[in-house]
Amino acid sequence: MKIVIFGSGGVGGYFGGRLALAGEDVTFIARGAHLAAIKESGLRVDSIGGDFVVRPAKATDSPQSIGAADLIILATKAWQLDSAIEQMKPLVGDNTMILPLLNGMEHMDTLLSAFKPNHVLGGLCRISSFVAAPGHIRHVGVPPFIAFGELDNSKSARVDSLREMFTKINGVTVDIPADINTAMWEKFIFISGTSGVGAFTRQTIGQFRANPETRAMLVNALEETAAVARARGVPLAANFVADTMQRIDTTQPDVMASMQKDMMEGRPSELNEQTGAVIRMGRAVGVPTPTHETIYAKLLPLENKARGL
Numbered sequence: 001m002k003i004v005i006f007g008s009g010g011v012g013g014y015f016g017g018r019l020a021l022a023g024e025d026v027t028f029i030a031r032g033a034h035l036a037a038i039k040e041s042g043l044r045v046d047s048i049g050g051d052f053v054v055r056p057a058k059a060t061d062s063p064q065s066i067g068a069a070d071l072i073i074l075a076t077k078a079w080q081l082d083s084a085i086e087q088m089k090p091l092v093g094d095n096t097m098i099l100p101l102l103n104g105m106e107h108m109d110t111l112l113s114a115f116k117p118n119h120v121l122g123g124l125c126r127i128s129s130f131v132a133a134p135g136h137i138r139h140v141g142v143p144p145f146i147a148f149g150e151l152d153n154s155k156s157a158r159v160d161s162l163r164e165m166f167t168k169i170n171g172v173t174v175d176i177p178a179d180i181n182t183a184m185w186e187k188f189i190f191i192s193g194t195s196g197v198g199a200f201t202r203q204t205i206g207q208f209r210a211n212p213e214t215r216a217m218l219v220n221a222l223e224e225t226a227a228v229a230r231a232r233g234v235p236l237a238a239n240f241v242a243d244t245m246q247r248i249d250t251t252q253p254d255v256m257a258s259m260q261k262d263m264m265e266g267r268p269s270e271l272n273e274q275t276g277a278v279i280r281m282g283r284a285v286g287v288p289t290p291t292h293e294t295i296y297a298k299l300l301p302l303e304n305k306a307r308g309l
Helices: 010-021 032-042 078-091 106-114 156-166 180-201 204-208 212-231 241-249 257-264 275-285 290-306
Strands: 002-006 025-028 042-048 053-056 059-060 071-073 092-100 122-133 138-151 173-175
Touching: 002 010, 002 078, 002 106, 010 025, 010 042, 010 071, 010 122, 032 059, 032 257, 053 156, 059 180, 071 078, 078 092, 078 106, 092 106, 092 122, 092 156, 092 241, 106 275, 122 180, 138 156, 138 180, 180 212, 180 241, 180 257, 180 290, 204 212, 204 241, 212 241, 212 275, 212 290, 257 290, 275 290
Parallel strands: 002 025, 002 071, 025 059, 042 138, 071 092, 138 173
Antiparallel strands: 042 053, 122 138
């Protein structure tokens, strides 16, 4: 299978690296110093599950030089999606699968409007990883998990082939949910809540879950996004938020979401695609989201500063 990793940061670098290490035909799309380091020294991944290096690693900043891919793993930042779509087009042939591992939900509508529906799968992952230095990924927390499926939840040979491929990787949990859309919403509720409250408090997940006031803010954020999902017809379990808080309480205490890290280090973040998206979707279905609005109002000046606005 000819695989292209579009977005070779913490998520794409980790999963792409594991696939390449397993012998799959993987090409990384990267830029600048990251690309140069991968070409020169390979892709280094330091992981809680065991360190490894992919050397040599196939990498380029020219998607059009690759030709049609069998699988594109799309793992850019959500705010980079429009640019990525234009660059991805030469990679999409008649049978290409696009597996998005982005944070958010609005990207699915964007992908479906840019490509034929048969090209786009539903997908999500869980992992805490980031680019530590050019050519160097660090996986610091959260056991690697990946889930995907057809958007109509039908069984298909191509999804089975992806499950078989990922299942061969030791230490990665692979799932084909009964309803991939619901699974994606469940991840979005989790990540938008923890990212927003983490960036708002500038604390680790262990710190803000332990403080009664910020814990209440987190629960409210989860409840608001769950209400938006239900208003859109997503069949969440009645105890979903309580179950999510149990998972948050068992997460490594030093974990920080990628949006939070970006904001704290003065980089452009996914504030608009996470917190902003909850507010937009809430307004569209008449669901109030005051907690997210409070978070957004405080963080927007920092986001604008990072973007030079």
